[in-house]
Amino acid sequence: MKKELFNDEIFDEKIYQETKRKYELMAESLPDLLASISAEGLPTDWKFIESITHNEGAFREWVERQREERQKGKFLTVSEIQRSADELNEFYSRLAPDVNAIRRMRIERLPLIPVDDSIAVDMEKVDELARKEATTKVDATKMQSYWEQVNKVVEAINDLKEYEEKNGLPDSTFNPASISMGMDGVYMTPPNLSVTQFKDKFSTPEQFQDIYKNTFKKN
Structure with missing residues (x-):
């Protein structure tokens, strides 16, 4: 019986470790990102985090809705409106980097799960994703x-x-063009002929004879 040389699955340990480490670094930074959001008085449960990170403009849209809510049914002077707008813009600028960092984690498919009133990373799922990324079925x-x-x-x-x-x-696979004189001296190209070049070079007896007539010349 013919020996099977290849497996149906090819596992790349390097890709596995790199992918796993990428997710681990995200997991390590998540608590600080959530703490920054919480410090501004916002919730950090999955429903809210999902609502402000599901697309690039989601957090800006949420801040804009807060501005509209503040003004709804109220008379505000121009200076009050401007002050409120400035305050919300500053608020957005403070939190946007942290919110965007979480959004990028979601784009990278970091497995987030709800835990009480917050979110965490499913580390078992991380290992599963890393193994899947490192495995090629053939x-x-x-x-x-x-x-x-x-x-x-x-x-x-x-x-x-x-x-x-x-x-x-002589070496029939040697590429004479591999040593050429340029303006700056000797420069190298591939030292061996490609398969196509080799095939073209020796495609007929006539070509072979022309190349090697001096090699096999009788005295």
């Missing part, structure tokens, strides 16, 4: 079938290299 059967075809080329190149070294022949 068709292992098709991958192995393709690998077997590619490996034929790899083995053929290895055999060619071994033959060239054994018989003192």
